[in-house]
Amino acid sequence: MTGTAHEGGSDKSVDGRVVVFPSTSPKDLRVTVYDPLRGVPVAELEDKLRHG
Known part of the structure; x- marks a missing residue:
């Protein structure tokens, strides 16, 4: 897959x-x-990511 939570992006799946x-x-x-x-x-x- 391409992209991460902070980069943005898209990908096509097999179907x-x-x-x-x-x-x-x-x-x-x-x-x-x-x-x-x-x-x-x-x-x-x-989801919101939180660090404790």
């Missing part, structure tokens, strides 16, 4: 779905999976 890493902050993690035929998100994960 054609597009995975997007839109986060620009090293403390935010967001991953969105898009259906390539309809262009709509099918799953999204968002």
